[in-house]
Amino acid sequence: MARTASSNRNRLNRGDGAWGYAFIAVALVVYTLFTAYPVVSAFLISFQEYKPLGSTYIGLDNYTEIFKSSLFWKAIGNTVVYTILTVPVALILSFAVAVMIMPLRKWMQTTFKAVYYLPAVASGVALSVVWLWIFDPMQGGILNQLIGAFGIDSQNWLGASSTSMFSLVLMSWLSSHGTSIIIYVAALLGIDDSYYEAADIDGASFLQKMWHIVVPCLKPTTLFLLVTGVIGSFQVFQNAYLMTGGGPDHATTMVGLLIFDTAFKYFEFGEAAAQSLVLALMIGFMAFLQFKFLGKDVEY
Amino acid sequence: MSLYNNQLGNPLFKFVRNMILILLLLLFALATLFPIYFMIISSFGDPVEAGAVSYSIWPGKFTLDSYRFFFAFSEHSYRWLWNSLIVATVIMVSNVIFATAAGYSFAKVRFRGSKFLFGMLLVAMMIPYQVTQVPLYILIVNIFDIPNTYSALILPSLVTVYNIFLAKQFMSSIPNEIIESAKVEGCSQLQILTRIIMPLSKTVMAVMAILTFMDAWNTFFWPFLVTNTMEMQTIQVGLKNFRFANTTYFSPMMAGATISAVPMFILFFSLQKYFLEGVTVGAVKG
Numbered sequence: 006m007a008r009t010a011s012s013n014r015n016r017l018n019r020g021d022g023a024w025g026y027a028f029i030a031v032a033l034v035v036y037t038l039f040t041a042y043p044v045v046s047a048f049l050i051s052f053q054e055y056k057p058l059g060s061t062y063i064g065l066d067n068y069t070e071i072f073k074s075s076l077f078w079k080a081i082g083n084t085v086v087y088t089i090l091t092v093p094v095a096l097i098l099s100f101a102v103a104v105m106i107m108p109l110r111k112w113m114q115t116t117f118k119a120v121y122y123l124p125a126v127a128s129g130v131a132l133s134v135v136w137l138w139i140f141d142p143m144q145g146g147i148l149n150q151l152i153g154a155f156g157i158d159s160q161n162w163l164g165a166s167s168t169s170m171f172s173l174v175l176m177s178w179l180s181s182h183g184t185s186i187i188i189y190v191a192a193l194l195g196i197d198d199s200y201y202e203a204a205d206i207d208g209a210s211f212l213q214k215m216w217h218i219v220v221p222c223l224k225p226t227t228l229f230l231l232v233t234g235v236i237g238s239f240q241v242f243q244n245a246y247l248m249t250g251g252g253p254d255h256a257t258t259m260v261g262l263l264i265f266d267t268a269f270k271y272f273e274f275g276e277a278a279a280q281s282l283v284l285a286l287m288i289g290f291m292a293f294l295q296f297k298f299l300g301k302d303v304e305y
Numbered sequence: 306m307s308l309y310n311n312q313l314g315n316p317l318f319k320f321v322r323n324m325i326l327i328l329l330l331l332l333f334a335l336a337t338l339f340p341i342y343f344m345i346i347s348s349f350g351d352p353v354e355a356g357a358v359s360y361s362i363w364p365g366k367f368t369l370d371s372y373r374f375f376f377a378f379s380e381h382s383y384r385w386l387w388n389s390l391i392v393a394t395v396i397m398v399s400n401v402i403f404a405t406a407a408g409y410s411f412a413k414v415r416f417r418g419s420k421f422l423f424g425m426l427l428v429a430m431m432i433p434y435q436v437t438q439v440p441l442y443i444l445i446v447n448i449f450d451i452p453n454t455y456s457a458l459i460l461p462s463l464v465t466v467y468n469i470f471l472a473k474q475f476m477s478s479i480p481n482e483i484i485e486s487a488k489v490e491g492c493s494q495l496q497i498l499t500r501i502i503m504p505l506s507k508t509v510m511a512v513m514a515i516l517t518f519m520d521a522w523n524t525f526f527w528p529f530l531v532t533n534t535m536e537m538q539t540i541q542v543g544l545k546n547f548r549f550a551n552t553t554y555f556s557p558m559m560a561g562a563t564i565s566a567v568p569m570f571i572l573f574f575s576l577q578k579y580f581l582e583g584v585t586v587g588a589v590k591g
Contacts, residue, residue, distance in 0.1 A: 018415060024494035025416030032407035032464045033422070039461040040429045043440035050440060057447060102333060105326045108309040113327070119577050120334045124341060126569040126580070128523035130541045131562035134548055135340045138347075138360065138555060147343070147360055179336050187584040193308070201308060214308055240433050243525060247545065264435045269530065274439050281435040288433055 047278045055274035067279035077280065079255055080263040081287075084239055086170065087259060091177045092234040096227060099182045103189035104219070118190065122183025133247035136176050137163070140248075163249050166256035173244055173257055185230050192226040193219070224299075232295050239288050260284050341566070348372070348563045350556035360555070371556035375564065378547050378557075381535040385543035386564070392458045392528075392539060393521035400517045401510050403464040408472020409502050413484055414494065423473070426466045442530055457531040458539070462521060468513050471586060475509040476502060512583040515576055519569055540565045 051067055053060040071077050102121065106114050124132070139147045140162035149159040162172040200218045209217070242261035245251055251258035251266065258266075264284065268277035309322075339362075346364045352374035376382045410416070411423045441461060446452045479502065487497050503510070525541040532538045538546070544561045551557060573580055 018488075021414050021494060022416040025410045025414035025419060028406040028410035028414065028494075028498070029422065031403045032426075032469055035403075035460075035463045036426060036429065036466065038444075039441060040432075040437060040466070041425070043437035043444065044429075044432060046440035046443070047436050050443075055443075098333070102330065104308070105330055108323060108326065115581070117330055117334065118581055119573075121337065122580060122584075123570075123573065124337055126519060126523075126573045127341060127562075127566040128525065128541050128544075128569070130523075130525050130544050131344065131566045132340060134544065134558050134562040135344045137548075138559070139340065139343065141360070145360060147362065150360075179340070181337060184584050187581060191585045196308075211309070219308060236433075240435060242435075261435060264438075268439050268442075274443065277439050278436075281433065281439065285433050285436050289431065292431070 047282060050275055051279040051282055053275045055278075060275070063275070067276045068283075070276055071280055071283060076255060076258065077260075077263065080258045080260045083170065083255075083257060084241070084259045084261075087174065087177075087241065088235055088238040090174045092231065092238055094178055095182055095185065095234060096230055098178070099185035099189055099230075100223075100227075102182070102186050103193055104215075106186075106190060107193055114190070118183065118187055121186050122181060125181035125183050129243045130247060132176075132180070133244060137248065140172055164253060166252075166254045169249050169253060169256050173248060176244060176248070185234075188226060188230065189223070192223050196222045228295065228299050231299070232292050235291055235295070236288055239284065239291075344559050344562050344566070347556055348560040350559075352554060352557045354553045354555075371560040372564070374554070374557040375547065375561045378551070379535050379543065381538070382543060384536060385538055385540040388455075388458075388537065389522055389539040389541070392455065393518050395455075395459050396462045396521040397514050397518040399459075399463045400465060400468050401514050404468035404472050404513060405503065405506065405510060406498060407464065407469045408474075409476050409498050411469070411473045412476035413479070413481070413502075426469060429466050430470065438526075438530075445531055452531050453533050453537045455537075458528055458537075461527065465517070468517060471513055472506070472509060475506055475586065479505055508579075508582065509586060511576075511579045512586055515572065515579050516583050519572070522569060 050060070052062055052064060054063045054066075102117075106117055109117070141147065141149070142159065142161040142164055143149070144153070144159045146159070146162075148162060153159065160168050163169050196218065200222070201214060204214050204218060240261050241259050242265060245257050245259050245262045246265065249257045251262050260280070261284075264277050264280045267273050267280060343362060346362075347360065348371055349364070349367045349369070350371060351366065351368060352371045411419060445457050445461070449457075451457045483501060483505075484497055487501055492500070523541065524539075525545065528539040529542045529545065532542060535543070535546070544565050547561050548558055
């Protein structure tokens with residue numbers, strides 16, 4: 006019996022291989038041309054002095070150049086500061102909002118989720134244009150009016166190296182957290198009621214339930230959001246480019262922006278490729294660290 | 306029973322607690338929605354230089370002059386919207402077709418090297434885009450020699466690894482029995498894909514279509530790199546140029562930003578369900 010079944014299946018699956026390849030053919034071509042080839046090419050270019058007509062191999066010069074450059078280290082420092090100031094705050098905000106949404110009625114939950122998601126559909130360029138005016142350094146600027154109400158002097162938000170980084174961070178705090186809120190809500194709904202019932206029988210308070218049930222149960226979600234958040238933050242380019250251009254005095258030059266400048270402002274393709282590979286290594290290393298130290302008891 | 310004690314305590318307490326929560330949630334919503342609100346109300350102001358206006362966060366004047374000013378900036382300004390529409394539509398359609406086919410293939414069709422190839426795709430998701438941007442630019446501009454064309458804008462995004470991954474995740478949950486019985490009935494793989502799998506995967510295809518269209522519409526970096534005439538730019542690049550050319554024109558800039566964002570708002574409000582679903586579809590087992 007078993008033999009006939011398996012030979013039947015073999016007969017049914019005949020020709021599947023060809024279809025399998027046919028279905029992935031376009032994806033494979035696009036992937037090879039526009040992802041695999043560029044990655045390999047980035048490696049090669051990073052050892053070259055790139056010229057349109059015939060590049061020359063210069064060994065590790067691009068890499069030594071990077072590590073000698075104080076601007077590169079400054080960009081890494083800026084990126085780290087930006088990440089530390091934005092990612093944890095985004096996690097805490099989304100977690101708090103998700104918990105607060107939970108006891109509300111279904112239609113209210115949906116409405117709030119939609120409202121928090123809404124800013125994410127506006128393009129980064131449009132939002133950067135708006136924020137540029139919110140940060141207007143004149144006394145009549147929106148943010149200056151706001152802090153003026155508290156008796157604080159007007160600030161030159163994006164124009165001063167002391168406040169420019171904070172301005173970008175503030176913009177990120179008040180951007181859309183819809184995605185992580187929705188993910189947290191889904192995770193909260195996934196916690197089995199029996200945990201809460203047991204806790205109620207033991208007379209646990211809200212905070213105790215929070216700490217002993219919700220936080221551990223949501224650890225995989227938090228880890229996922231943390232890793233993706235850090236990876237995203239390390240690649241940040243657009244806001245810095247559109248809002249400050251990396252200035253003033255390189256106070257907001259992040260690695261992503263530095264790579265862009267190296268490649269498309271100074272046309273040092275070799276050095277830019279080397280910088281991007283160093284960035285990729287750092288991101289990979291950090292993702293590894295986070296899984297290793299935070300993900301010990303997380304199962305997937 | 307749940308995280309909150311809904312049964313215990315009196316109804317008044319529950320009401321007050323929910324009111325406080327709603328108030329806090331509204332405050333946070335207000336803060337994140339403010340830029341969009343400010344953008345829209347300011348876009349109806351007069352197209353005069355910023356020195357002459359004082360911003361107000363309340364709606365005041367209503368005129369469409371700033372919109373006219375924005376469109377008058379370049380003779381190609383309407384074309385930016387058209388370009389964005391074309392590019393985003395083609396990218397959306399090709400992603401839905403090819404990512405669905407590839408996702409089905411990786412999820413359900415047995416062929417040699419399937420695991421290995423899928424692994425290769427997954428590795429690509431972890432590579433930051435900065436690594437590929439320089440070689441990709443060289444490939445499109447110097448080797449293929451197609452800068453400033455629709456092909457240059459579209460080709461690299463024809464089908465993304467993320468969408469293939471999304472489709473595969475979803476289709477793995479379709480029972481094998483359905484496919485096997487279709488085979489017994491004499492369906493070819495192509496018929497199975499188009500007559501059985503696709504109708505069953507409508508949700509994931511809709512999610513994919515919407516998110517891909519939105520990404521393509523909003524993307525700034527790549528169109529900015531590969532276009533060099535006003536005529537070929539997308540609305541995002543056009544808006545950026547307008548901003549740098551008219552640094553003091555407050556209301557027209559807001560009008561431009563509104564123009565670039567409004568199509569996505571309309572899409573969002575009409576297909577909200579899929580947007581919100583899309584977030585969890587992608588994150589589950591992420």
